[in-house]
Amino acid sequence: MNPPGDRVFSLFDVTLLRTASLLVPSFQREDWRREWFAELWHVRRSYIGIDNTFSWNAHREITCFCLGAFPDALCLRNQPAKSASAHVHIHGSAGQTLLWLSAALALCFVISRLLPGVKAENEAAHYQIKPGVLLINEASASGGSPSISTALYQNWSNSPQRFFQDLAFYRVSREKADAEPGSKPWSIAHSSTNLFSLLGLPIRYADRRDAPDPQQDSALPSLVLSHDLWMRSFAGDPRIADRIIRIGSTSVRIAGVAPAGSWQLPGAPDAWVIESNAQIRSEAPSTAKGYLLAQLSPRGQAAMSDPAISINALNQDGVEIDLVGAPIDAPIEGAWSIFKFALFLALVALPAVISVSLGDSDITSHRPSFRQRINRILFLAAKFTLIAAIGFAASLDLAYGNEIGYSSVAECFQLLWCFTICLVGFRWAVADQRKRCPVCLRCVTNPASVGLASRTFLGWNGTEMMCIGGHALLHVPSLPTSWFSGERWLYLDSSWDFLFADTLTY
Incomplete structure (x- = not known):
């Protein structure tokens, strides 16, 4: 049986080790506690033996051993925190x-x-492009060259149509612009006011509050820029609307920008000057050739379903001419x-x-x-x-x-x-x-x-x-x-x- 003094010192040693273990980081606490108690058992066996004889010197050495756990605990506490399992950092x-x-x-x-x-x-x-839009050309015209005269467009636009519900016209010319001094002339398309509405394309970056509609007559003709020209000559400025520039000898007001590349009209125009029928008639000779666009009516769409439609029509002299209508599609x-x-x-x-x-x-x-x-x-x-x-x-x-x-x-x-x-x-x-x-x-x-x-x-x-x-x-x-x-x-x-x-x- 253990003497009462030995039990008191044993309880004191256990209390020291448990107090020292509280200073150890939590994920290492249990391991170090088991380690210290195992060493305490060996120390007690070495100093006291199996006969449990009470000795002041033996208990002093055992207590010194237990106090040595505190420096170990403080050293562990000052080390960088580590997880319970050291996971190796693996690339990939x-x-x-x-x-x-x-x-x-x-x-x-x-x-x-x-x-x-x-x-x-x-x-x-x-x-x-709005479906049902045709490019009308004479059957004898080569490639994408213009073949419809200004006078013929005026005649047809003022006559009732059987298969077409709307007609638009433009002619292309090379003209200098003061927006780019020293640059090459622009390819300017002088078009009727209904061109963009017939194609079903919006005019972007237009000032909706105070800029007049480009399809309406105004003091200055309206100019619609192509997307490429807008980026190349005006650095893609979204506030381009209402700027006044000169095309040839005429001042024009920029109305906006056409959508980028969603349609490929013949003549590859850089910009479109929107003109009324009266302006087209007064500024261009009646024999000037251009491009005619037609919007099929529901009756025309039902009657003309081939990729290229042959059309018989009369010119301004009453002579029958052969025309070909090809759909304008943007692939x-x-x-x-x-x-x-x-x-x-x-x-x-x-x-x-x-x-x-x-x-x-x-x-x-x-x-x-x-x-x-x-x-x-x-x-x-x-x-x-x-x-x-x-x-x-x-x-x-x-x-x-x-x-x-x-x-x-x-x-x-x-x-x-x-x-x-x-x-x-x-x-x-x-x-x-x-x-x-x-x-x-x-x-x-x-x-x-x-x-x-x-x-x-x-x-x-x-x-x-x-x-x-x-x-x-x-x-x-x-x-x-x-x-x-x-x-x-x-x-x-x-x-x-x-x-x-x-x-x-x-």
Whole structure:
């Protein structure tokens, strides 16, 4: 039986150790407490023995040992805080990969929002010509040369029409403008007031509050700039409306800007001077040739459904002439439609450049849980989504980097760049997925050669890589055979945990 004094000192020693353990960080407290109590047991056995004889010197030494726990606790408390398990920082984790892809997407997207060519492409796809608009030309006219005279347009516009509900006219001439001194003459289209309403296109950046309607007569003729001319000569100034400039010997008021590239009229005009029929008749000879646009009536749309319609009409002298009406359509798919087509091509071509298999795991009983398999699929889908979005934004940046307006050539480059980026990116995503542990989605590392090349058909020969978290081993054959043709995952059980840094406790 222990003497009463020994029990008192024993209780005092235990209290000292428990008080010292309170100074230890919480995640290490229990381990150090067990360590100190185990050492206290050995110290008591050394100084007191098994006979429990009371000794002042022995208890003084035991108490000094217990007081020594306080400097240890303070030293542990001053160390940097650590988690219960020291996780090794591993480059190429799933979160890090998605973060880098997201950063690349954000950069490409910001650049695309700043490029004027991308804005013009979106605008060109948004504004489309009203259906049922025909370009009327004489059958004998070559190409897109003008063939309708001013007098013939005036005659037809004042006559009732059977198949057309509206007619618009313009003629193109080369004229100097004072907005660009020393520059080349502009291609100016002198058009009727109903041209833009017939086409169904808005006039952008017009001052709606105090600027008169360009279709109405005013003291000065109204001028509508093309998008390319607006960007080239006026730096894309959105407050361009109501500025007065001179075209040739005539002062004109800028009414606004036409949509970018959503329509391609013959003559490639840089700007349109809106004139009334009286102004067209007074300023141009009756024999001046121009372009005639006609809006089909519902009856005309039902009667004329061919791509090119033959029309019999009379000229101002009553002589029958042969005319051809061709629809004005703008073959502009738009950036989004081009992206969808390029994405489809990339997905179709992907199996031709890489195997879509992610490795065999049926050879082992230690397989990932259902949640881990879902996380793996979602991670691959997230990579594909981000890469596709990067391909869309980056292809716009590369195709329209040097463009200020709509360009059909830039559309071709966008298709090419988008297909290339998506195909290469998807190939990388699949290859990257194969090298990631199906459990923790981190890249396997530490490749080691296993087996002999001379025994390929008798034993396994290839490269073995491990997950640094101790979840699995990846076996990659050096020479595919009938019994080992692809990568295989070998999952490790918990008995391997002590070998890996993720499970070490400090």
